[in-house]
Amino acid sequence: MTIQFQLEGTRGAARAGRLVTPHGVVETPVFMPVGTLGSVKGVAQDLLEDLGVEILLGNTYHLYLRPGVETVRRMGGLHGFMAWERAILTDSGGFQVFSLNQLRKVSEEGVTFRSHLDGSSHFFSPESAMAAQIGLGADIIMALDECTEYPAGRERARASMELTLRWAERSKKYFEAHKQEVPWGSGRGKGSPPSRGDASPNDNALGGDVKCTQGLFGIVQGGMELDLRKESAERTVAIGFPGYALGGLSVGEPRERTFEVVDATIPHLPTDKPRYLMGVGTPEEVAAYAGLGIDMMDCVLPTRAARHGLLFTSGGKVSIKQARYARDESALDPNCGCRVCQRYSRAYLRHLYASGEVLAQVLNTVHNLSFYLDTVRRVRHSIRLGEGTRYHPSVCSRPKS
Amino acid sequence: MTIQFQLEGTRGAARAGRLVTPHGVVETPVFMPVGTLGSVKGVAQDLLEDLGVEILLGNTYHLYLRPGVETVRRMGGLHGFMAWERAILTDSGGFQVFSLNQLRKVSEEGVTFRSHLDGSSHFFSPESAMAAQIGLGADIIMALDECTEYPAGRERARASMELTLRWAERSKKYFEAHKQEVPWGSGRGKGSPPSRGDASPNDNALGGDVKCTQGLFGIVQGGMELDLRKESAERTVAIGFPGYALGGLSVGEPRERTFEVVDATIPHLPTDKPRYLMGVGTPEEVAAYAGLGIDMMDCVLPTRAARHGLLFTSGGKVSIKQARYARDESALDPNCGCRVCQRYSRAYLRHLYASGEVLAQVLNTVHNLSFYLDTVRRVRHSIRLGEGTRYHPSVCSRPKS
Numbered sequence: 001m002t003i004q005f006q007l008e009g010t011r012g013a014a015r016a017g018r019l020v021t022p023h024g025v026v027e028t029p030v031f032m033p034v035g036t037l038g039s040v041k042g043v044a045q046d047l048l049e050d051l052g053v054e055i056l057l058g059n060t061y062h063l064y065l066r067p068g069v070e071t072v073r074r075m076g077g078l079h080g081f082m083a084w085e086r087a088i089l090t091d092s093g094g095f096q097v098f099s100l101n102q103l104r105k106v107s108e109e110g111v112t113f114r115s116h117l118d119g120s121s122h123f124f125s126p127e128s129a130m131a132a133q134i135g136l137g138a139d140i141i142m143a144l145d146e147c148t149e150y151p152a153g154r155e156r157a158r159a160s161m162e163l164t165l166r167w168a169e170r171s172k173k174y175f176e177a178h179k180q181e182v183p184w185g186s187g188r189g190k191g192s193p194p195s196r197g198d199a200s201p202n203d204n205a206l207g208g209d210v211k212c213t214q215g216l217f218g219i220v221q222g223g224m225e226l227d228l229r230k231e232s233a234e235r236t237v238a239i240g241f242p243g244y245a246l247g248g249l250s251v252g253e254p255r256e257r258t259f260e261v262v263d264a265t266i267p268h269l270p271t272d273k274p275r276y277l278m279g280v281g282t283p284e285e286v287a288a289y290a291g292l293g294i295d296m297m298d299c300v301l302p303t304r305a306a307r308h309g310l311l312f313t314s315g316g317k318v319s320i321k322q323a324r325y326a327r328d329e330s331a332l333d334p335n336c337g338c339r340v341c342q343r344y345s346r347a348y349l350r351h352l353y354a355s356g357e358v359l360a361q362v363l364n365t366v367h368n369l370s371f372y373l374d375t376v377r378r379v380r381h382s383i384r385l386g387e388g389t390r391y392h393p394s395v396c397s398r399p400k401s
Numbered sequence: 402m403t404i405q406f407q408l409e410g411t412r413g414a415a416r417a418g419r420l421v422t423p424h425g426v427v428e429t430p431v432f433m434p435v436g437t438l439g440s441v442k443g444v445a446q447d448l449l450e451d452l453g454v455e456i457l458l459g460n461t462y463h464l465y466l467r468p469g470v471e472t473v474r475r476m477g478g479l480h481g482f483m484a485w486e487r488a489i490l491t492d493s494g495g496f497q498v499f500s501l502n503q504l505r506k507v508s509e510e511g512v513t514f515r516s517h518l519d520g521s522s523h524f525f526s527p528e529s530a531m532a533a534q535i536g537l538g539a540d541i542i543m544a545l546d547e548c549t550e551y552p553a554g555r556e557r558a559r560a561s562m563e564l565t566l567r568w569a570e571r572s573k574k575y576f577e578a579h580k581q582e583v584p585w586g587s588g589r590g591k592g593s594p595p596s597r598g599d600a601s602p603n604d605n606a607l608g609g610d611v612k613c614t615q616g617l618f619g620i621v622q623g624g625m626e627l628d629l630r631k632e633s634a635e636r637t638v639a640i641g642f643p644g645y646a647l648g649g650l651s652v653g654e655p656r657e658r659t660f661e662v663v664d665a666t667i668p669h670l671p672t673d674k675p676r677y678l679m680g681v682g683t684p685e686e687v688a689a690y691a692g693l694g695i696d697m698m699d700c701v702l703p704t705r706a707a708r709h710g711l712l713f714t715s716g717g718k719v720s721i722k723q724a725r726y727a728r729d730e731s732a733l734d735p736n737c738g739c740r741v742c743q744r745y746s747r748a749y750l751r752h753l754y755a756s757g758e759v760l761a762q763v764l765n766t767v768h769n770l771s772f773y774l775d776t777v778r779r780v781r782h783s784i785r786l787g788e789g790t791r792y793h794p795s796v797c798s799r800p801k802s
Contacts (some may be wrong), residue, residue: 038752042759046740067752071728075748083744327472339447343484347476351439351468358443361759 003215003242005274009384013293016383019274021087021139022212023079026054029290031376032089032298033369036062038082041303042362045084052373055087057298060132061096065115069135077137077183090138092129098147126170137183143171145219150252157223161232164221168239179213217243224257226264233268244269245276266293283312283375290379302372306364309353312371325350338370404616404643406675410785414694417784420675422488422540423613424480427455430691432777433490433699434770437463439483442704443762446485453774456488458699461533462497466516470536478538478584491539493530499548527571538584544572546620551653558624562633565622569640580614618644625658627665634669645670646677667694684713684776691780703773707765710754713772726751739771
């Protein structure tokens, strides 16, 4: 038994659903906070639970380098290691290999890359990327893909797409042969999680003594070519996965182009499987993509922006470092119910940031995540109520359609 | 109305009591976490409340430089500024002036020093130090003292002590003339706290419409000379304060000497006033000083050590950075009930620290503070039960007495 997706309501292209994973139910559309190294930077797990986070994203590339897959596997996978009993998704590592490595070498077999930490040489094949993700033990894992760069010529986009398709076949083949090796798949034993971080899926949504496995998603590539995207989607669907991601977007192209590609690709994906748009976006974009029929998204923006003092509010972006906030007694966002806005003033947040206090990062991140999660919660609610296919069309920069 | 101290139990030299402040009751003996810049580094205020923190320490020197007294005063003082409704104590700034400034110049009038941030020149007199602390609005503030360096010759220690006594007189005189200017002293008005960080003392322990003021403590100096300490204590008591601190200790002298000076000074302080030993110590030392009759202590050790991966546990100190913990699934301290020990493994804490994750500082600090607060809680409990004057005498390195 692996992940299941249940559609609960649609309105136009937008969908509200339930993603049932071995570690709990995830209501969709969902925004997944990024916990690169097994931690959403600065925010403890109990606080993430309080924020209503139902699924986190971990980065395979980073976790593979530190602390290493074997260490995580022995602790029962990421759930046990980071004491997080709810759902987790890991990416394939492909994006970081391509974005953090100038010296990568791609061959039919896989990709050779150097660690950004110490320059040491490493190799990911579809098979080894699967092995790493099985060891990390997320509920949802991703086939190894080549993230096509932007801009890319048509022939380059096609060749890259074809490679990703061949890697998808190999990823699935390896996964099917080894999926029983997931650390939490067969109850307690060597590698089961410690009792404090009890992540036994038997206590969770799929209940009982069911043998649980991860869900492997395929990734659609094809650059910015709409016909290649269509072909990539159809051929990835033909391979067959319980969910499909749109990769190779948000890589430098104009936002209008991203919307166009997403909108043109979605009709070629099955309606009964979750659709995951990787690496987007602003709160307005997240809401708009949900309106297009996207079910899952992730982005470092809320957490990274928080570290730079950039905060998302109902009144627009606030750069809290500015001197104008030095004596501003008002809440960061008077319309926000998060514990930061309920307690602290802009003046205090500005002081923490200006003084380099670690609490600035903690509080800024809590607020930004809260703002994202509230945004998506409202989107879900409006879809369920049938209030419309678009959330906040006035602030959505979506062109045409 | 200002602070009150009620003794609730004694056993030998040790005392258990209640310090009633305009912002709540503080059970003593108490360990005060240090919130240098209006933040206990990495730990949000609600978490400090959960830990049972009843009083925080703020550093006048640091807050005077950033964000500046006037900014804090306008927000209703530190309580409003940092949204902390419980008690606060500020030091006089003297210790930082002496420890962070090589170029300070002391005269009868006061001390000239350079900012460690930008080299700008500043001046603290007893009067201006009082004005700063009244503007910051802590519940307990400290007279400006000269922290005698170690080692110091006898004549130097006497001259320094005499200067501190004259400054104590001037501090008290200024405070008595200006104590009504505390930002929260006369209810709402200009400078009252924002509603979110409501710190009106009228809602607190002293209740009603009572006119509240801060409590000014005197500081005993005298270097390591026991007769000078006695004289300093007697003459500071003659000036008259609602509480007395022992300053100029933990400045490099051997721990045995610190104990000796504390033990020799306490008999010359009134039993009905709180005794505050500044800047100590390890958990064992904190327990031991409480056994000598000390009521209040503060130290950066739990928070600073946490940032360096040094953790206090019931089994001794743990340097979590060590590779030996990389796959250690056990709790940091199996005897600790804090949220860190209840949830995370040593392996995870080690990974966070080794990866430079901000969450390492957050979790390490929460644990260390929890360990200190638990230690002092047990000390209070044992005093109240009359179980003995010493807590854990086996781990207390206290000599003679």
